[in-house]
Amino acid sequence: MKNLIFNLGLATLCTHELDAVTQSEWHLLHILNRLPEQVASNTFVFVYVPLFAIIFGLVFNEKPHIKQWSRIAFSIFLIIHAGLHKSLESHPLYTFNSPMSQGLIYGGGLLGFTYLLATYISRQIKAHPSLISQSLN
8 A cells, every 4th residue: 555655655746846847936935946948947847857867767766765764865856856846835926726736636645645654654563463462452
């Protein structure tokens, strides 16, 4: 179940970035909004190739420790990302107002939180297996 929650969170961010291209999100980013439009839009798109390669390499890493902590960090990022979008809602160039856009952004944050909660609960169960047997009795 944790894998499904994590994969859905990752999918919401990937899909949000597709939406971000249609919303010209680079207009909201301090470095890119100073560049010519075509340069800014191309840079915004191409930067996701190495960024997602790094993310995928970490969160699907063969080493369990790297995979585990990368997924926790990514889930925290999903929550921060939702908060950043919330703080930008009053910006005149902010256009992520559709139910789809907001569902991807805030749904990703919720999935990140849910993954962290599921991770915490599963760690507690592994550390204290007697809790399960006590709750069943």
